[in-house]
Amino acid sequence: MNPDLDGAFDAIAEVSPLVNCITNAVTVNDVANAALFWGGLPVMSDDENDVVDMVAGADGLLLNMGTTDEQGVETMLAAGRSAMDHDVPIVLDPVGVGATPARDETAGRLTTDLDIAVINGNYGEITALAGETADVRGVESVGDYSEIARDATAVAADTGAVVVASGATDVVATADRAFEIEAGHELMGQFVGTGCMQGVTQAVFAGAVTDTLDAVLAGTLAYGRAGERAAAGAYGDFEGPASYRTAFLDAIAGLDAAEAAPDEERITELH
Ligand SMILES: Nc1ncnc2c1ncn2[C@@H]1O[C@H](COP(=O)(O)OP(=O)(O)O)[C@@H](O)[C@H]1O
Numbered sequence: 719m720n721p722d723l724d725g726a727f728d729a730i731a732e733v734s735p736l737v738n739c740i741t742n743a744v745t746v747n748d749v750a751n752a753a754l755f756w757g758g759l760p761v762m763s764d765d766e767n768d769v770v771d772m773v774a775g776a777d778g779l780l781l782n783m784g785t786t787d788e789q790g791v792e793t794m795l796a797a798g799r800s801a802m803d804h805d806v807p808i809v810l811d812p813v814g815v816g817a818t819p820a821r822d823e824t825a826g827r828l829t830t831d832l833d834i835a836v837i838n839g840n841y842g843e844i845t846a847l848a849g850e851t852a853d854v855r856g857v858e859s860v861g862d863y864s865e866i867a868r869d870a871t872a873v874a875a876d877t878g879a880v881v882v883a884s885g886a887t888d889v890v891a892t893a894d895r896a897f898e899i900e901a902g903h904e905l906m907g908q909f910v911g912t913g914c915m916q917g918v919t920q921a922v923f924a925g926a927v928t929d930t931l932d933a934v935l936a937g938t939l940a941y942g943r944a945g946e947r948a949a950a951g952a953y954g955d956f957e958g959p960a961s962y963r964t965a966f967l968d969a970i971a972g973l974d975a976a977e978a979a980p981d982e983e984r985i986t987e988l989h
């Protein structure tokens with residue numbers, strides 16, 4: 719199956735979803751531009767005095783815990799409560815969960831106290847959230863994850879979120895369905911920020927497309943296709959990972975539903 723890319727791109731053009739991102743200091747600019755280039759409106763409010771009101775009028779909230787601290791977690795919880803009060807979908811990127819106890823505790827608080835619409839993490843992070851043994855070094859997923867679909871499903875069942883486990887093959891799971899998405903390029907794993915930009919991609923798509931699973935399948939496929947089109951040179955020549963990053967951002971900006979649509983089916987429903 720392939721998702722309704724025409725519907726998703728039209729919805730984003732119509733809504734121009736405002737997405738408040740509380741995100742890490744490493745990739746914040748790439749996250750803002752990825753949101754803008756898809757057709758959303760990014761705002762990076764992270765002051766508790768401001769963010770509660772900002773989220774009240776937003777279409778999406780991204781919580782990326784890459785460089786958060788104690789105050790940052792409280793701000794995320796306040797922003798998340800505002801999102802829940804105003805039916806704003808929350809996307810969680812549990813960066814580095816499984817690497818330290820503090821990160822495990824933060825992810826536990828966010829998933830317990832908030833009603834999360836989408837969790838987008840790499841294989842190691844999703845496996846750690848499932849309570850299974852994971853090998854997360856800093857923010858990198860290392861190790862072998864042959865049970866990733868089972869573990870993503872367990873996280874979905876536990877939290878009610880649509881779960882995206884990113885890797886060479888992305889896995890998307892709800893409590894009762896799971897999919898593999900074959901899209902993307904290995905160059906996407908060779909610079910910092912593609913996980914973070916995938917998180918904000920979910921927030922833009924979920925901020926415009928009513929059904930969260932439809933939004934995530936379309937957003938995940940489109941994101942991978944942007945990586946492929948850039949790798950194919952459709953957005954200019956590149957010399958290595960740094961210039962590929964620029965081509966990749968240009969691909970997000972340039973991609974429309976027709977270019978995002980692959981020639982063959984890329985999504986397999988596992989169950
Ligand atoms: N070898 C690969 N082949 C295809 N896509 C990849 C590959 N490595 C990473 N990606 C893509 O890059 C994005 C970020 O994934 P990942 O590297 O797992 O996240 P993170 O940066 O959070 O560790 C995802 O869309 C993923 O599909």
Ligand SMILES: Cc1ncsc1CCOP(=O)(O)O
Binds near residue numbers: 745784785909
């Ligand atoms: C390196 C680093 N350290 C804390 S957050 C961060 C960025 C992680 O980015 P991504 O998960 O997109 O690779």
Ligand SMILES: [Mg+2]
Binds near residue numbers: 811840
């Ligand atoms: Mg990541």
